[in-house]
Amino acid sequence: MTPERLSRLLAAYGSRPDRWPADERDAAMYLMAQEPGAQERAREEQALDALLARHRVPVPHAALVGRTLAAFAPTSGLSVLRSWWARLTLAGAAMAGLAAGVLTLDVQHAHMANRQMLALSDDQDTIFATLDAGEVTP
Incomplete structure (x- = not known):
């Protein structure tokens, strides 16, 4: 410590x-x-x-709580439609982010696998000839 x-x-x-x-x-x-x-x-x-x-946090006044809840409650079909579109947009953005992440990982994995394969083949015999590290170009 x-x-x-x-x-x-x-x-x-x-x-x-x-x-x-x-x-x-x-x-x-x-x-x-x-x-x-x-x-x-x-x-x-x-x-x-x-x-x-x-320190004590005062309890909010009941009128403030009521106004706050009323501000977020759907009042018409239009606000319900907007809420539906907002949820759909959020879900689409989440799926796009997930797809971008998977694509990035896939490309990175392919790049690393290629580097490992080249590293494994350095200074090893093949059916054609002996490979030297200088002959392999990534």
């Missing part, structure tokens, strides 16, 4: 050791007991944890 790793643990999980990854907890606690700088960093995180624990 390094002081840098302990700082990352404190920043990511807070000052409570029970929130830290179990496999790093003992080493982090040992480092905190030995290093004054680590103890100061832990106190800073405790102050931040206390501040975050005091």
Whole structure:
């Protein structure tokens, strides 16, 4: 455990050791007991944890919730049609992305297979002659 790793643990999980990854907890606690700088960093995180624990998100007003839900609810056949087209467009874009990814992987795989075949044939005898690495041109 390094002081840098302990700082990352404190920043990511807070000052409570029970929130830290179990496999790093003992080493982090040992480092905190030995290093004054680590103890100061832990106190800073405790102050931040206390501040975050005091913060409360207010419950939204019922009228706001109603207006928000109404804004997204389909109100006519036209909005249902638009929703249908949006879903179809999204599905088409997803399929195009999938096809592009498969094509890219296929081309890359063919290129790598060709390179491996050339590497395997370097300096090997064939029924025609002995191949040297300089004779093979990719």
